[in-house]
């Protein structure tokens with residue numbers, strides 16, 4: 001073969017193989033195997049699909065970024081459009097679930113409005129598989145683990161508050177893979193109230209933990225509302241809110257990690273040997289460095305408007321009836337020093353106050369929270385090393401199932417939790433610990449406590 005012919009052949013091969021790759025990428029987003037399964041939209045995700053019999057399909061959950069080295073427990077999320085459903089109906093088995101709890105997924109006819117399947121349409125086949133029966137009434141349906149909340153949903157919501165004079169929007173940097181702005185909302189009134197305190201909140205570190213986005217909408221709507229609650233909150237506080245910490249993970253349809261399969265939650269890497277480790281180390285993930293360098297470092301050093309509360313919003317797989325819960329740290333009594341006891345008391349008081357505004361539908365905290373968080377690099381660990389008991393830094397987990405109600409919870413109940421948070425923040429006197437309630441008092445919790453310190457710590461380490 002002449003050299004020139006060889007080059008042409010090589011070029012042809014190169015173009016051919018590239019075009020094949022493009023086709024297979026597109027095909028991966030839409031697979032037809034009797035039915036068609038489409039994930040070609042934001043937060044779309046499904047793994048391997050096989051037809052088991054005439055009317056039963058198996059749909060495996062996908063690992064984040066198809067990375068099989070990630071723990072099984074990370075597999076929670078899917079969102080898939082199913083097309084060409086016959087009028088006789090079909091059964092879909094969602095399998096390789098990373099958690100053993102029975103639950104009811106959601107569906108949508110238009111990809112926008114979602115609701116739960118009836119409980120009778122869902123059965124648990126084994127601890128990692130549920131089967132959903134589709135009646136065939138609709139020939140195409142979107143089906144997801146729970147109510148999706150994408151970066152587009154956030155943008156739509158954010159655009160609805162942009163013109164509010166109490167809201168300032170800035171960018172902390174662009175996400176490393178999809179180049180999406182990681183935004184900071186600053187909400188307060190224009191008054192230069194010298195007593196204003198700062199509240200730090202961030203959400204969606206774990207990509208598909210959607211409950212927290214609805215909590216934030218409920219909270220932000222309340223802060224911006226016309227009544228006395230909104231007016232008081234804007235007068236007393238400066239809210240610094242990062243609604244979407246991990247937009248790459250959200251866009252890619254991941255459950256927990258970013259585009260590099262990093263669990264950002266435990267990577268707030270700082271130097272423990274220095275007294276006030278304000279800045280994260282270079283080895284920390286870029287998303288964490290954006291938040292830290294461009295917002296949290298300023299917030300934590302602000303002596304005029306000191307930060308008093310830092311909320312880290314998450315969502316958790318759980319038993320059907322587990323309500324939303326917090327991870328409080330340390331505990332009462334002599335196992336802890338006075339600062340540790342003081343943080344514990346502040347956290348229990350805040351949890352009690354939130355519960356009192358949420359009809360008691362918060363998990364009663366254990367008798368002791370432990371200090372497991374000190375062994376890793378959560379944002380709460382960073383706050384503790386910098387401010388000890390001065391900042392109540394705590395994680396709130398919404399749950400996806402019934403959460404203390406007698407029905408499957410929807411965005412409405414999550415938004416109501418945001419309203420309860422607003423009330424609790426307004427009713428907390430962060431400066432006067434002597435105003436605190438008795439931290440042993442459990443009367444505001446509707447359900448008996450079901451989690452021990454050990455269970456809670458184990459969940460926290462893996463949350």
Ligand SMILES: [Zn+2]
Pocket residue numbers: 206209314315463
């Ligand atoms: Zn989480």
